Amino acid sequence: MTSWVGRSAVEIAAAVREKRATPREVVAEHLDRIARLDGRVGAFRAVRTEAALAEADGLAARGDLAELPLAGVPLAVKDNLDVRGEPKRNGSAATPDTPAAADHVTVARLRAAGAVVVGLTNVPELCVFGTTDGVHGITRNPWDLTRSAGGSSGGSAAAVAAGMAPIALGNDGMGSLRIPAAACGLVTLKPGYGVLPARIGGGDWFGMSENGPLATTVADARLMCAVLAGTEPSWAPMTGTRRIAVSLRSPVAGVPVDAPFRAAARDAAGVLIKAGHQVRRAEPPYPAALAVTALAHWTAGVAVDAEGLDPALLTRRTRTQAALGRRFLKGVRASTARDALRRRLEPFFAEHDILLTPALARRSPAAEPWHERSWLRNALVNSACSPLSPPWNLTGWPAMSVPFGSLPSGAPCAVQLAGPPGSEQDLLDLAARIESLRPWRRTAPLD
Template sequence: MTTWVGRTAVEIAAAVREKRVTPREVVAEHLARVERLDARVGAFRVVRTEAALAEADEVAARGDLDRLPLAGVPVAVKDNLAVRGESLRVGSAATADTPALEDHVTVARLRAAGAVVVGLTHVPELCVFGTTEGVHGTTRNPWDPRRTAGGSSGGSAAAVAAGMVPVALGNDGMGSLRIPAANCGLVTIKPGHGVVPGGIGEGDWFGMSENGPLATTVRDARVMLAVLAGAGEADEEAAPGSLRVALSLRSPIAGVPLSTPYTSAARDAAGVLMRAGHQVRRADPPYPASLGVTSLMHWTAGTAVDAASLDPRLLARRTRVHARIGRRFLGRVRTGRAREELRDRLKPFFTGYDVLLTPALARRSPSAAPWHERGWLRNIAANTAYSPMTPPWNLTGWPAMSVPFGTLPSGAPSAVQLVALPGREADLLALAARLEELRPWRRTAPLE
């Protein structure tokens, strides 16, 4: 008997289009895995068992089945994007438990491409932090269940890493795709601003938040990104030629050290790319000393906007404090001046390099613990200590990827980050595909 759990989205869609398997069979097999494993992982807030099977049958009956890039592919959706008929809780007790009337545009595009939504995944309250836990549940890293999957797209990342779905939808406001992808051994791309529709929360965190895919292969990420961007079929992978790659092992946030496993992964990846014909040099972007303050201002101000219409008595203390601090910065953040100054400072660096290569994280993720019950400062310290590499590229609005590379001493995956100027997503994907070809990774965690 052919099993479809563990297959890529591309493989599943091809089999469904060729009628070697039905969408119902594929979805049912993945739902069975969710039922078997999710009590240990905590990826899903809602599992849409009956609705997903009915939608799978609808996909099978479509007249354009043979042209659907995600035909019959089970997907998970982060619980800050509307799914028709399901409540949108954003990890909070303060949000309404009422069904959404319409799909978010990205969900609608996935469904139009033949995907079947099997469930909504856990997030930290209002998607603020880089750990995923709260009143609706705690999400663990399938590779190391003692530790958080990361956040805020932690549930989506854990669902893919556990093989419960081949791909998932998340978003990234300060690293919320790249952080959990790095923890869970997945490929993700935060596209440049405007490539994929936003519509996240109450204002996309001033345009810093981007929707994007979580996948186990570069090809799946490429196909899903094309669907989300409304581009139809993904472009065929093209060799980018010899790219100029800058290797940086410096934290953008002053005073945050990078641990050896992550710097070693970046060095090793640089060596692989150099042997593959790319020009690699050690070089650090000119991060301003004020970057930590700028990041905190925007991070807290985004939460202030998202929390403004909610009952503060129903929010966790760390969220209330985050929003209260952010209200002080709203005027300064709304001018956009700090972000424009950062772009002006960093853009000349990329005249000498096509791609920046860095560690994806500074250290392994924090423990899977009730961080939502702990103080604001403790959360800020834990988040900053392990994930300082991602915020600059939300502030600039430039594309960035996390790509699995190497392993940590625990056996969990390590990862590197790739960054480029706007419009160069194809270069990032091509470089990631080269790393995948030369240093393939284990695609899902060994849970069974």
């Protein structure tokens, strides 16, 4: 019997379209893996066992099955996006346990393309922090169960890295796709503003938060983005060379980048040089006030999302985050700091097509109940791990995480690619080139 666990979405969909596999057998195999392994990983808040099998059977009866780009592909969905018939808890005891009346637009598009939702994945409360833990449990990195899977799309990343689903849907407001993707050895793309539907929370964190894919291959990430955008995927290989800048330092003063992550970026630069691209060291002109701007927008976005929720049911770190955000809210709404950041970076991207950096500054924190600790301790740990992601949420420009190499523990390492508006295709093409020259392990060895 053919096993579909560990196969890409592209492979699974082709097999279902060609009737080499049925949606039920593919979905059932992934549900069985969830049942066997998720007690160790903690990726899912809710598993839709009976509903997913019923959806798989309904899919098999569709007359257009042979045309569906995601035919029969199991999909995990981050628990801050509506899935019809399921409560959306957003990692909190303060949110209502009321089933959603309709799918979020992103979920609807993936389902229309043939994907089957196998479950909703764990998030930190209100998707605030860079570790995924809270009232619904702790999500662990499948490659190293002593470490957090990252956050806030940590449950989605862990599900894919563990082979419980070939693809997952998440979102990114200050690195929430790229942080767990880097920790768990996955490909993700945070698209630029307006490229994919957002509609996350109470206002997309002032337009900084974007939905995107978590996948084990660039082809799967590209396919998901095409489905989410409502376009045909482009499989044409990149032609010509790109001017790539390499920066190894943190955008935030005083936050060092550990040696394995610097080495990964240097080695990835070497791969791209051999691929024929123009690569040189160059430092983006990050402003000194970048950390303050990020802090203000990050906390203010949470203050909006916390409106109407009972503070007594929120964890201490979330209450503090929202209280800080309320102080910043008026200033953030009137702020021109993000426009100034874009203007400051535009000349840099006039000279360079793409920026290559480490994806993280250090490995993810230990898998512990960080939600029981103070806001300051969480903020310091998160900032030390992931200072390289916020600039691209503040600008609203695209950025992605690409697996590259390993940490001394054997867990995956990763690099970040970022670019100006409209560079999503270039980012995916460069990632595909890296994948072809330095392929990575796709599924954690949990069995």
